[in-house]
Amino acid sequence: MNLRNIPLSGVAMITLLAAAPSHAQDYRAKAITMMKHDFHAKGIAGMERLNEDGLQAVCNRSNNKPPKGIAEQMEKDEAATVKLPADGKLMGDWKAGEKIAQAGNGMTWSDKPGVAGGGCYNCHQIGPQETSFGTIGPSLYKFGKTRGYGPDNQKYAYTKIYDSKITNLCSSMPRFGHSGALNEQQIKDLVALLMDPSSPVNQ
Amino acid sequence: MKQPIMLSALAALSLATMAPQAAAEEKPAAGKPQMKQMHARPTAKAAVDPTTADFEKFRAVMEDTNPAELFELKGKELWKQKRGPRNASLEQCDLGLGPGVVKGAYVKMPRYFADVDQVMDAERRIVHCMVTLQGFKAEDLAKKPFSSDAGTPDPVSLTTYVAAQSRGMKLAIPQKNAKEREAFQVGREIFNYRAGPYDFSCATCHGEDGKRIRTQVLPNLSTKEGAIATSQGWPGYRLTGGFMHTIQWRMNDCFRQQRFPEPGYVSDTITALLTYMGANASGQVYNGPGIKR
Numbered sequence: 471m472n473l474r475n476i477p478l479s480g481v482a483m484i485t486l487l488a489a490a491p492s493h494a495q496d497y498r499a500k501a502i503t504m505m506k507h508d509f510h511a512k513g514i515a516g517m518e519r520l521n522e523d524g525l526q527a528v529c530n531r532s533n534n535k536p537p538k539g540i541a542e543q544m545e546k547d548e549a550a551t552v553k554l555p556a557d558g559k560l561m562g563d564w565k566a567g568e569k570i571a572q573a574g575n576g577m578t579w580s581d582k583p584g585v586a587g588g589g590c591y592n593c594h595q596i597g598p599q600e601t602s603f604g605t606i607g608p609s610l611y612k613f614g615k616t617r618g619y620g621p622d623n624q625k626y627a628y629t630k631i632y633d634s635k636i637t638n639l640c641s642s643m644p645r646f647g648h649s650g651a652l653n654e655q656q657i658k659d660l661v662a663l664l665m666d667p668s669s670p671v672n673q
Numbered sequence: 674m675k676q677p678i679m680l681s682a683l684a685a686l687s688l689a690t691m692a693p694q695a696a697a698e699e700k701p702a703a704g705k706p707q708m709k710q711m712h713a714r715p716t717a718k719a720a721v722d723p724t725t726a727d728f729e730k731f732r733a734v735m736e737d738t739n740p741a742e743l744f745e746l747k748g749k750e751l752w753k754q755k756r757g758p759r760n761a762s763l764e765q766c767d768l769g770l771g772p773g774v775v776k777g778a779y780v781k782m783p784r785y786f787a788d789v790d791q792v793m794d795a796e797r798r799i800v801h802c803m804v805t806l807q808g809f810k811a812e813d814l815a816k817k818p819f820s821s822d823a824g825t826p827d828p829v830s831l832t833t834y835v836a837a838q839s840r841g842m843k844l845a846i847p848q849k850n851a852k853e854r855e856a857f858q859v860g861r862e863i864f865n866y867r868a869g870p871y872d873f874s875c876a877t878c879h880g881e882d883g884k885r886i887r888t889q890v891l892p893n894l895s896t897k898e899g900a901i902a903t904s905q906g907w908p909g910y911r912l913t914g915g916f917m918h919t920i921q922w923r924m925n926d927c928f929r930q931q932r933f934p935e936p937g938y939v940s941d942t943i944t945a946l947l948t949y950m951g952a953n954a955s956g957q958v959y960n961g962p963g964i965k966r
Contacts, residue, residue, distance in 0.1 A: 494862075497855075501862035501945070508940035515934045519869040526867045530874075533865075577870050577932045592886045604886040606878065635872075644871035651870060 515579035534640035567663030613664040615672040741962035748834025757807030766802035779839035785850035797939035820916035840961030846951035860949025900953035906963030
Protein backbone atom coordinates (compact mmCIF):
# COMPACT_ATOMS: atom_id res chain seq x y z
CA MET A 471 0.00 0.00 0.00
CA ASN A 472 1.21 3.43 -0.83
CA LEU A 473 0.09 5.55 2.07
CA ARG A 474 1.21 8.74 0.38
CA ASN A 475 -1.46 8.38 -2.24
CA ILE A 476 -4.42 7.87 0.00
CA PRO A 477 -5.44 11.47 0.75
CA LEU A 478 -5.17 12.53 -2.87
CA SER A 479 -6.81 9.38 -4.16
CA GLY A 480 -9.74 10.14 -1.86
CA VAL A 481 -10.26 13.45 -3.61
CA ALA A 482 -9.61 11.90 -6.99
CA MET A 483 -12.12 9.16 -6.37
CA ILE A 484 -14.82 11.56 -5.28
CA THR A 485 -14.29 13.48 -8.51
CA LEU A 486 -14.36 10.34 -10.60
CA LEU A 487 -17.30 8.80 -8.78
CA ALA A 488 -19.31 11.96 -9.21
CA ALA A 489 -18.80 11.71 -12.96
CA ALA A 490 -19.41 7.96 -13.31
CA PRO A 491 -22.84 6.45 -13.95
CA SER A 492 -24.15 4.85 -10.78
CA HIS A 493 -24.80 1.34 -12.14
CA ALA A 494 -21.09 1.00 -13.02
CA GLN A 495 -20.25 1.75 -9.38
CA ASP A 496 -22.76 -0.86 -8.23
CA TYR A 497 -21.22 -3.58 -10.40
CA ARG A 498 -17.71 -2.61 -9.33
CA ALA A 499 -18.71 -2.69 -5.68
CA LYS A 500 -20.32 -6.09 -6.22
CA ALA A 501 -17.23 -7.35 -8.03
CA ILE A 502 -14.94 -6.29 -5.17
CA THR A 503 -17.24 -7.76 -2.52
CA MET A 504 -17.47 -10.98 -4.51
CA MET A 505 -13.71 -11.33 -4.87
CA LYS A 506 -13.11 -10.64 -1.19
CA HIS A 507 -15.62 -13.37 -0.38
CA ASP A 508 -14.34 -15.92 -2.90
CA PHE A 509 -10.55 -15.59 -2.61
CA HIS A 510 -8.26 -16.91 0.11
CA ALA A 511 -4.63 -16.23 1.00
CA LYS A 512 -2.15 -18.72 -0.41
CA GLY A 513 1.61 -18.80 0.16
CA ILE A 514 2.97 -15.26 0.00
CA ALA A 515 -0.18 -13.96 -1.76
CA GLY A 516 -2.25 -12.52 1.06
CA MET A 517 -5.79 -11.17 0.87
CA GLU A 518 -4.52 -7.59 1.24
CA ARG A 519 -3.49 -7.85 -2.42
CA LEU A 520 -7.14 -7.50 -3.41
CA ASN A 521 -7.22 -3.99 -1.93
CA GLU A 522 -6.60 -1.17 -4.38
CA ASP A 523 -4.00 1.40 -3.48
CA GLY A 524 -4.75 5.00 -4.41
CA LEU A 525 -3.21 4.78 -7.85
CA GLN A 526 -4.95 1.53 -8.71
CA ALA A 527 -8.26 2.97 -7.51
CA VAL A 528 -7.92 5.97 -9.80
CA CYS A 529 -6.89 3.85 -12.79
CA ASN A 530 -9.72 1.36 -12.15
CA ARG A 531 -12.28 4.15 -11.97
CA SER A 532 -11.12 5.98 -15.07
CA ASN A 533 -10.63 3.01 -17.40
CA ASN A 534 -6.88 3.76 -17.14
CA LYS A 535 -7.45 7.27 -18.53
CA PRO A 536 -7.31 9.53 -15.48
CA PRO A 537 -8.13 13.23 -15.78
CA LYS A 538 -4.95 15.14 -16.65
CA GLY A 539 -4.69 17.17 -13.45
CA ILE A 540 -5.09 14.13 -11.23
CA ALA A 541 -2.60 12.13 -13.30
CA GLU A 542 0.04 14.85 -13.08
CA GLN A 543 -0.33 15.24 -9.32
CA MET A 544 -0.25 11.50 -8.68
CA GLU A 545 2.74 11.01 -10.98
CA LYS A 546 4.58 13.57 -8.84
CA ASP A 547 3.54 11.67 -5.71
CA GLU A 548 4.92 8.48 -7.20
CA ALA A 549 8.17 10.21 -8.16
CA ALA A 550 8.66 11.31 -4.56
CA THR A 551 8.68 7.64 -3.43
CA VAL A 552 11.67 6.64 -5.58
CA LYS A 553 14.79 5.82 -3.60
CA LEU A 554 17.86 6.40 -5.72
CA PRO A 555 21.02 4.48 -4.69
CA ALA A 556 22.87 6.18 -1.84
CA ASP A 557 26.25 5.66 -3.55
CA GLY A 558 25.03 7.63 -6.56
CA LYS A 559 25.87 4.80 -8.96
CA LEU A 560 22.99 3.77 -11.21
CA MET A 561 24.76 1.17 -13.34
CA GLY A 562 25.60 -2.39 -12.30
CA ASP A 563 26.61 -5.40 -14.37
CA TRP A 564 24.77 -5.96 -17.65
CA LYS A 565 25.45 -9.73 -17.55
CA ALA A 566 23.64 -9.99 -14.22
CA GLY A 567 20.96 -7.70 -15.70
CA GLU A 568 20.37 -10.10 -18.59
CA LYS A 569 19.68 -12.94 -16.12
CA ILE A 570 17.23 -10.77 -14.19
CA ALA A 571 15.50 -9.74 -17.43
CA GLN A 572 15.12 -13.42 -18.37
CA ALA A 573 13.73 -14.59 -15.02
CA GLY A 574 9.94 -14.42 -14.77
CA ASN A 575 9.57 -15.77 -11.24
CA GLY A 576 8.48 -13.93 -8.17
CA MET A 577 5.51 -12.70 -6.14
CA THR A 578 3.04 -15.47 -7.09
CA TRP A 579 1.50 -17.78 -4.51
CA SER A 580 3.82 -20.56 -5.71
CA ASP A 581 6.96 -18.42 -5.24
CA LYS A 582 9.02 -18.25 -2.07
CA PRO A 583 9.29 -14.88 -0.29
CA GLY A 584 12.15 -12.65 -1.37
CA VAL A 585 13.23 -10.84 -4.49
CA ALA A 586 11.79 -11.70 -7.87
CA GLY A 587 13.04 -11.82 -11.42
CA GLY A 588 12.25 -8.89 -13.68
CA GLY A 589 10.36 -10.90 -16.28
CA CYS A 590 11.35 -8.14 -18.72
CA TYR A 591 11.41 -10.38 -21.81
CA ASN A 592 7.79 -11.34 -21.13
CA CYS A 593 6.80 -7.96 -22.55
CA HIS A 594 9.86 -6.32 -24.16
CA GLN A 595 12.36 -7.02 -26.90
CA ILE A 596 15.75 -6.34 -25.26
CA GLY A 597 18.94 -8.18 -26.30
CA PRO A 598 19.18 -9.16 -29.98
CA GLN A 599 20.11 -12.78 -29.18
CA GLU A 600 16.77 -13.46 -27.45
CA THR A 601 14.04 -14.04 -30.04
CA SER A 602 11.43 -15.20 -27.52
CA PHE A 603 10.14 -11.86 -26.30
CA GLY A 604 6.72 -10.36 -25.68
CA THR A 605 5.16 -7.30 -27.24
CA ILE A 606 3.06 -5.75 -24.47
CA GLY A 607 5.79 -3.13 -23.91
CA PRO A 608 7.94 -1.27 -26.44
CA SER A 609 11.19 -2.68 -27.83
CA LEU A 610 14.22 -1.72 -25.72
CA TYR A 611 16.78 -2.93 -28.25
CA LYS A 612 19.50 -0.26 -28.71
CA PHE A 613 18.03 1.66 -25.77
CA GLY A 614 21.25 3.45 -24.77
CA LYS A 615 22.60 3.78 -28.27
CA THR A 616 19.43 5.51 -29.46
CA ARG A 617 18.73 7.69 -26.44
CA GLY A 618 22.27 8.48 -25.36
CA TYR A 619 24.42 7.10 -22.54
CA GLY A 620 24.34 10.18 -20.32
CA PRO A 621 23.49 10.33 -16.59
CA ASP A 622 20.00 11.72 -17.28
CA ASN A 623 19.04 8.66 -19.27
CA GLN A 624 20.56 6.37 -16.64
CA LYS A 625 18.38 8.07 -14.09
CA TYR A 626 15.35 7.81 -16.39
CA ALA A 627 15.92 4.05 -16.83
CA TYR A 628 16.44 3.51 -13.10
CA THR A 629 13.35 5.50 -12.21
CA LYS A 630 11.17 3.86 -14.87
CA ILE A 631 12.04 0.38 -13.59
CA TYR A 632 11.64 1.48 -9.97
CA ASP A 633 8.23 3.04 -10.61
CA SER A 634 6.84 2.92 -14.15
CA LYS A 635 3.86 5.07 -13.15
CA ILE A 636 5.91 8.25 -12.80
CA THR A 637 5.77 8.94 -16.52
CA ASN A 638 2.41 7.27 -17.22
CA LEU A 639 0.09 6.91 -14.26
CA CYS A 640 -1.82 3.87 -15.51
CA SER A 641 1.06 2.13 -17.32
CA SER A 642 0.66 -1.65 -17.66
CA MET A 643 4.17 -2.16 -16.27
CA PRO A 644 4.63 -3.11 -12.60
CA ARG A 645 6.38 -0.76 -10.16
CA PHE A 646 9.32 -3.05 -9.46
CA GLY A 647 11.14 -0.96 -6.86
CA HIS A 648 8.02 0.46 -5.25
CA SER A 649 6.54 -3.04 -4.76
CA GLY A 650 9.83 -4.48 -3.49
CA ALA A 651 9.93 -7.06 -6.28
CA LEU A 652 13.41 -5.93 -7.34
CA ASN A 653 16.13 -4.62 -5.04
CA GLU A 654 18.55 -1.78 -5.68
CA GLN A 655 21.33 -3.97 -7.09
CA GLN A 656 18.94 -5.74 -9.46
CA ILE A 657 17.64 -2.45 -10.82
CA LYS A 658 21.23 -1.22 -11.29
CA ASP A 659 22.03 -4.38 -13.24
CA LEU A 660 18.99 -3.87 -15.46
CA VAL A 661 20.00 -0.25 -16.07
CA ALA A 662 23.41 -1.56 -17.17
CA LEU A 663 21.73 -4.02 -19.54
CA LEU A 664 19.97 -1.09 -21.20
CA MET A 665 22.63 1.62 -20.86
CA ASP A 666 26.10 0.06 -20.82
CA PRO A 667 27.72 0.73 -24.21
CA SER A 668 29.23 -2.79 -24.07
CA SER A 669 25.85 -4.48 -23.40
CA PRO A 670 24.56 -6.57 -26.34
CA VAL A 671 21.47 -4.36 -26.26
CA ASN A 672 23.55 -1.52 -27.70
CA GLN A 673 25.48 -3.47 -30.32
CA MET B 674 -3.26 -42.96 -17.10
CA LYS B 675 -0.85 -40.09 -17.31
CA GLN B 676 2.40 -41.83 -18.23
CA PRO B 677 1.23 -43.65 -21.39
CA ILE B 678 -0.44 -40.49 -22.63
CA MET B 679 2.66 -38.41 -22.19
CA LEU B 680 4.68 -41.01 -24.06
CA SER B 681 2.30 -41.10 -26.96
CA ALA B 682 2.20 -37.32 -26.99
CA LEU B 683 5.96 -37.17 -27.25
CA ALA B 684 5.99 -39.82 -29.96
CA ALA B 685 3.42 -37.92 -31.95
CA LEU B 686 5.42 -34.75 -31.54
CA SER B 687 8.48 -36.43 -33.03
CA LEU B 688 6.36 -37.80 -35.87
CA ALA B 689 4.77 -34.45 -36.45
CA THR B 690 8.13 -32.75 -36.60
CA MET B 691 9.37 -35.23 -39.17
CA ALA B 692 6.17 -35.55 -41.21
CA PRO B 693 6.10 -33.93 -44.62
CA GLN B 694 4.25 -30.63 -44.72
CA ALA B 695 1.57 -32.10 -46.97
CA ALA B 696 0.33 -34.45 -44.24
CA ALA B 697 -0.79 -31.55 -42.11
CA GLU B 698 -2.34 -29.74 -45.06
CA GLU B 699 -4.40 -32.75 -46.18
CA LYS B 700 -6.58 -32.46 -43.12
CA PRO B 701 -10.14 -31.45 -43.96
CA ALA B 702 -10.58 -27.89 -42.80
CA ALA B 703 -14.32 -28.09 -42.21
CA GLY B 704 -14.53 -30.90 -39.65
CA LYS B 705 -12.73 -29.36 -36.71
CA PRO B 706 -11.84 -25.75 -37.29
CA GLN B 707 -8.86 -24.57 -35.31
CA MET B 708 -8.48 -21.81 -32.78
CA LYS B 709 -7.96 -18.62 -34.66
CA GLN B 710 -5.46 -16.99 -32.37
CA MET B 711 -3.13 -19.97 -32.49
CA HIS B 712 -2.75 -19.37 -36.20
CA ALA B 713 -2.40 -15.63 -35.96
CA ARG B 714 1.06 -14.59 -36.99
CA PRO B 715 2.78 -12.68 -34.22
CA THR B 716 3.42 -9.11 -35.22
CA ALA B 717 7.07 -8.52 -34.32
CA LYS B 718 9.68 -9.78 -36.75
CA ALA B 719 11.40 -12.35 -34.52
CA ALA B 720 8.11 -14.13 -34.02
CA VAL B 721 8.23 -17.34 -36.07
CA ASP B 722 9.85 -19.34 -33.34
CA PRO B 723 10.51 -23.08 -33.64
CA THR B 724 8.47 -23.92 -30.53
CA THR B 725 5.27 -22.45 -31.94
CA ALA B 726 5.88 -24.04 -35.32
CA ASP B 727 6.46 -27.47 -33.76
CA PHE B 728 3.41 -27.13 -31.59
CA GLU B 729 1.21 -26.32 -34.55
CA LYS B 730 2.46 -29.40 -36.42
CA PHE B 731 1.87 -31.47 -33.31
CA ARG B 732 -1.64 -30.17 -32.90
CA ALA B 733 -2.49 -30.92 -36.51
CA VAL B 734 -1.44 -34.55 -36.14
CA MET B 735 -2.99 -34.96 -32.70
CA GLU B 736 -6.33 -33.48 -33.62
CA ASP B 737 -7.87 -36.85 -34.50
CA THR B 738 -6.25 -38.77 -31.65
CA ASN B 739 -6.55 -36.16 -28.93
CA PRO B 740 -5.72 -37.55 -25.46
CA ALA B 741 -8.70 -35.49 -24.26
CA GLU B 742 -10.92 -38.22 -25.74
CA LEU B 743 -9.67 -40.68 -23.11
CA PHE B 744 -10.91 -38.31 -20.41
CA GLU B 745 -14.15 -37.87 -22.31
CA LEU B 746 -14.66 -41.66 -22.13
CA LYS B 747 -13.74 -41.75 -18.46
CA GLY B 748 -16.20 -38.92 -17.84
CA LYS B 749 -18.94 -40.78 -19.68
CA GLU B 750 -18.43 -43.81 -17.43
CA LEU B 751 -18.45 -41.61 -14.33
CA TRP B 752 -21.65 -39.95 -15.50
CA LYS B 753 -23.49 -43.28 -15.81
CA GLN B 754 -22.07 -45.15 -12.83
CA LYS B 755 -23.90 -45.26 -9.52
CA ARG B 756 -21.45 -43.57 -7.17
CA GLY B 757 -21.06 -41.61 -3.96
CA PRO B 758 -22.74 -41.96 -0.56
CA ARG B 759 -26.17 -42.11 -2.24
CA ASN B 760 -25.11 -44.64 -4.85
CA ALA B 761 -26.67 -42.61 -7.65
CA SER B 762 -25.62 -41.79 -11.21
CA LEU B 763 -25.59 -38.29 -12.69
CA GLU B 764 -28.12 -39.23 -15.34
CA GLN B 765 -30.78 -37.07 -13.68
CA CYS B 766 -28.45 -34.04 -13.50
CA ASP B 767 -30.09 -30.97 -15.03
CA LEU B 768 -27.50 -28.98 -16.97
CA GLY B 769 -30.08 -26.43 -18.02
CA LEU B 770 -31.88 -28.31 -20.77
CA GLY B 771 -33.78 -30.67 -18.47
CA PRO B 772 -32.74 -33.67 -16.33
CA GLY B 773 -30.35 -35.97 -18.19
CA VAL B 774 -29.95 -33.79 -21.30
CA VAL B 775 -26.23 -33.47 -21.94
CA LYS B 776 -26.13 -32.78 -25.66
CA GLY B 777 -25.75 -29.06 -26.33
CA ALA B 778 -25.74 -28.09 -22.64
CA TYR B 779 -22.08 -27.02 -22.40
CA VAL B 780 -22.33 -24.23 -25.00
CA LYS B 781 -25.24 -22.71 -23.06
CA MET B 782 -23.43 -22.33 -19.74
CA PRO B 783 -22.89 -20.31 -17.58
CA ARG B 784 -26.64 -19.89 -17.18
CA TYR B 785 -29.24 -19.19 -14.49
CA PHE B 786 -30.54 -22.21 -12.61
CA ALA B 787 -33.86 -21.60 -10.86
CA ASP B 788 -33.39 -24.47 -8.36
CA VAL B 789 -30.45 -22.66 -6.76
CA ASP B 790 -31.42 -19.14 -7.87
CA GLN B 791 -27.87 -18.71 -9.15
CA VAL B 792 -25.82 -18.50 -12.30
CA MET B 793 -23.52 -21.51 -12.66
CA ASP B 794 -20.85 -22.49 -15.16
CA ALA B 795 -20.58 -26.06 -16.46
CA GLU B 796 -18.11 -27.47 -13.95
CA ARG B 797 -19.84 -25.74 -11.08
CA ARG B 798 -23.15 -27.29 -12.11
CA ILE B 799 -21.58 -30.74 -12.43
CA VAL B 800 -20.09 -30.38 -8.94
CA HIS B 801 -23.52 -29.24 -7.73
CA CYS B 802 -25.05 -32.44 -9.17
CA MET B 803 -22.35 -34.60 -7.58
CA VAL B 804 -23.26 -33.02 -4.24
CA THR B 805 -27.05 -33.04 -4.54
CA LEU B 806 -27.57 -36.32 -6.43
CA GLN B 807 -24.63 -38.45 -5.31
CA GLY B 808 -24.01 -37.02 -1.86
CA PHE B 809 -20.40 -36.00 -2.32
CA LYS B 810 -19.21 -33.14 -0.11
CA ALA B 811 -18.47 -29.85 -1.89
CA GLU B 812 -15.51 -29.14 0.40
CA ASP B 813 -13.95 -32.52 -0.44
CA LEU B 814 -14.30 -31.85 -4.18
CA ALA B 815 -12.68 -28.42 -3.72
CA LYS B 816 -9.62 -29.78 -1.89
CA LYS B 817 -7.62 -30.90 -4.94
CA PRO B 818 -9.73 -29.79 -7.89
CA PHE B 819 -6.99 -29.72 -10.55
CA SER B 820 -5.13 -32.50 -12.35
CA SER B 821 -1.69 -33.26 -10.97
CA ASP B 822 0.69 -36.20 -10.55
CA ALA B 823 -1.82 -37.42 -7.98
CA GLY B 824 -4.40 -37.95 -10.72
CA THR B 825 -7.26 -36.38 -12.66
CA PRO B 826 -10.17 -35.29 -10.44
CA ASP B 827 -13.57 -36.70 -11.44
CA PRO B 828 -15.16 -33.27 -12.17
CA VAL B 829 -12.42 -32.71 -14.79
CA SER B 830 -13.28 -35.91 -16.65
CA LEU B 831 -17.00 -35.25 -16.26
CA THR B 832 -16.66 -31.70 -17.60
CA THR B 833 -14.65 -33.05 -20.55
CA TYR B 834 -17.46 -35.53 -21.29
CA VAL B 835 -20.16 -32.88 -21.05
CA ALA B 836 -18.15 -30.44 -23.19
CA ALA B 837 -17.62 -33.07 -25.88
CA GLN B 838 -21.40 -33.43 -26.25
CA SER B 839 -21.46 -29.84 -27.55
CA ARG B 840 -18.75 -30.33 -30.16
CA GLY B 841 -19.49 -28.35 -33.33
CA MET B 842 -22.29 -26.31 -31.74
CA LYS B 843 -22.55 -22.55 -31.44
CA LEU B 844 -21.91 -20.86 -28.09
CA ALA B 845 -25.16 -19.35 -26.87
CA ILE B 846 -24.59 -18.05 -23.35
CA PRO B 847 -28.00 -16.83 -22.20
CA GLN B 848 -28.42 -13.20 -21.12
CA LYS B 849 -32.18 -13.08 -20.61
CA ASN B 850 -32.34 -13.53 -16.85
CA ALA B 851 -31.45 -10.52 -14.66
CA LYS B 852 -28.87 -12.56 -12.73
CA GLU B 853 -27.24 -13.65 -15.99
CA ARG B 854 -26.95 -10.02 -17.05
CA GLU B 855 -25.59 -9.05 -13.67
CA ALA B 856 -23.00 -11.86 -13.81
CA PHE B 857 -21.87 -10.42 -17.16
CA GLN B 858 -21.49 -6.90 -15.76
CA VAL B 859 -19.76 -8.03 -12.59
CA GLY B 860 -17.51 -10.29 -14.66
CA ARG B 861 -16.49 -7.31 -16.77
CA GLU B 862 -15.56 -5.37 -13.62
CA ILE B 863 -13.48 -8.29 -12.31
CA PHE B 864 -11.79 -8.56 -15.72
CA ASN B 865 -10.71 -4.92 -15.54
CA TYR B 866 -9.86 -4.76 -11.81
CA ARG B 867 -6.22 -3.84 -11.22
CA ALA B 868 -4.69 -4.68 -7.86
CA GLY B 869 -1.85 -6.58 -6.24
CA PRO B 870 1.90 -5.92 -6.18
CA TYR B 871 2.15 -5.78 -9.99
CA ASP B 872 -0.99 -3.67 -10.67
CA PHE B 873 -2.30 -6.38 -13.00
CA SER B 874 -5.86 -7.00 -14.16
CA CYS B 875 -6.98 -9.64 -16.66
CA ALA B 876 -7.08 -6.80 -19.20
CA THR B 877 -3.39 -5.94 -18.69
CA CYS B 878 -2.51 -8.97 -20.82
CA HIS B 879 -5.85 -9.76 -22.48
CA GLY B 880 -7.26 -6.34 -23.32
CA GLU B 881 -5.50 -5.56 -26.61
CA ASP B 882 -5.21 -7.25 -29.99
CA GLY B 883 -2.01 -8.78 -31.31
CA LYS B 884 0.05 -8.87 -28.10
CA ARG B 885 2.31 -11.66 -26.87
CA ILE B 886 4.00 -12.80 -23.66
CA ARG B 887 7.30 -14.20 -24.88
CA THR B 888 6.08 -16.10 -27.98
CA GLN B 889 2.64 -16.96 -26.62
CA VAL B 890 -0.07 -15.04 -28.47
CA LEU B 891 -2.51 -13.40 -26.07
CA PRO B 892 -6.17 -13.43 -27.07
CA ASN B 893 -7.96 -10.12 -26.51
CA LEU B 894 -10.72 -11.49 -24.31
CA SER B 895 -12.68 -8.22 -24.32
CA THR B 896 -13.61 -8.72 -27.99
CA LYS B 897 -16.00 -11.17 -29.63
CA GLU B 898 -13.22 -12.68 -31.74
CA GLY B 899 -10.82 -13.00 -28.81
CA ALA B 900 -13.27 -14.19 -26.17
CA ILE B 901 -13.79 -17.51 -27.96
CA ALA B 902 -10.37 -18.46 -26.55
CA THR B 903 -11.84 -19.02 -23.10
CA SER B 904 -14.09 -21.69 -24.58
CA GLN B 905 -12.10 -23.04 -27.52
CA GLY B 906 -9.76 -25.89 -26.69
CA TRP B 907 -11.06 -26.16 -23.12
CA PRO B 908 -11.24 -28.56 -21.47
CA GLY B 909 -7.79 -29.20 -22.91
CA TYR B 910 -5.02 -31.71 -22.71
CA ARG B 911 -2.08 -29.52 -21.77
CA LEU B 912 1.35 -30.55 -22.99
CA THR B 913 3.07 -28.67 -20.17
CA GLY B 914 3.00 -31.40 -17.54
CA GLY B 915 0.72 -33.65 -19.59
CA PHE B 916 -2.49 -32.95 -17.70
CA MET B 917 -6.15 -32.61 -18.61
CA HIS B 918 -7.38 -29.20 -17.45
CA THR B 919 -10.67 -27.34 -17.56
CA ILE B 920 -11.29 -23.59 -17.78
CA GLN B 921 -11.53 -23.59 -13.97
CA TRP B 922 -7.82 -24.38 -13.87
CA ARG B 923 -7.03 -21.74 -16.51
CA MET B 924 -8.77 -19.03 -14.49
CA ASN B 925 -6.98 -20.18 -11.32
CA ASP B 926 -3.54 -20.09 -12.91
CA CYS B 927 -4.18 -16.71 -14.51
CA PHE B 928 -4.93 -15.28 -11.07
CA ARG B 929 -1.70 -16.84 -9.79
CA GLN B 930 0.25 -15.06 -12.51
CA GLN B 931 -1.71 -11.90 -11.82
CA ARG B 932 -0.10 -12.12 -8.35
CA PHE B 933 -3.52 -12.27 -6.69
CA PRO B 934 -4.50 -14.56 -3.83
CA GLU B 935 -6.29 -17.78 -4.89
CA PRO B 936 -9.91 -17.74 -6.11
CA GLY B 937 -12.24 -20.38 -4.72
CA TYR B 938 -12.94 -23.39 -6.95
CA VAL B 939 -16.28 -23.08 -8.79
CA SER B 940 -16.88 -19.73 -7.08
CA ASP B 941 -19.09 -16.80 -8.12
CA THR B 942 -16.00 -14.90 -9.29
CA ILE B 943 -15.10 -17.57 -11.84
CA THR B 944 -18.72 -17.92 -12.97
CA ALA B 945 -18.94 -14.14 -13.49
CA LEU B 946 -15.73 -14.07 -15.55
CA LEU B 947 -16.88 -17.03 -17.65
CA THR B 948 -20.26 -15.37 -18.19
CA TYR B 949 -18.62 -12.15 -19.39
CA MET B 950 -16.23 -13.87 -21.76
CA GLY B 951 -18.68 -16.58 -22.80
CA ALA B 952 -21.42 -14.13 -23.70
CA ASN B 953 -18.86 -12.05 -25.60
CA ALA B 954 -18.06 -15.13 -27.69
CA SER B 955 -21.66 -16.23 -28.29
CA GLY B 956 -22.48 -17.18 -31.86
CA GLN B 957 -19.13 -18.80 -32.56
CA VAL B 958 -18.71 -22.55 -32.99
CA TYR B 959 -17.23 -24.59 -30.14
CA ASN B 960 -14.91 -27.32 -31.40
CA GLY B 961 -14.94 -29.56 -28.33
CA PRO B 962 -12.17 -30.55 -25.92
CA GLY B 963 -8.75 -29.72 -27.34
CA ILE B 964 -5.00 -29.62 -26.91
CA LYS B 965 -3.16 -26.81 -25.18
CA ARG B 966 0.46 -25.84 -25.12
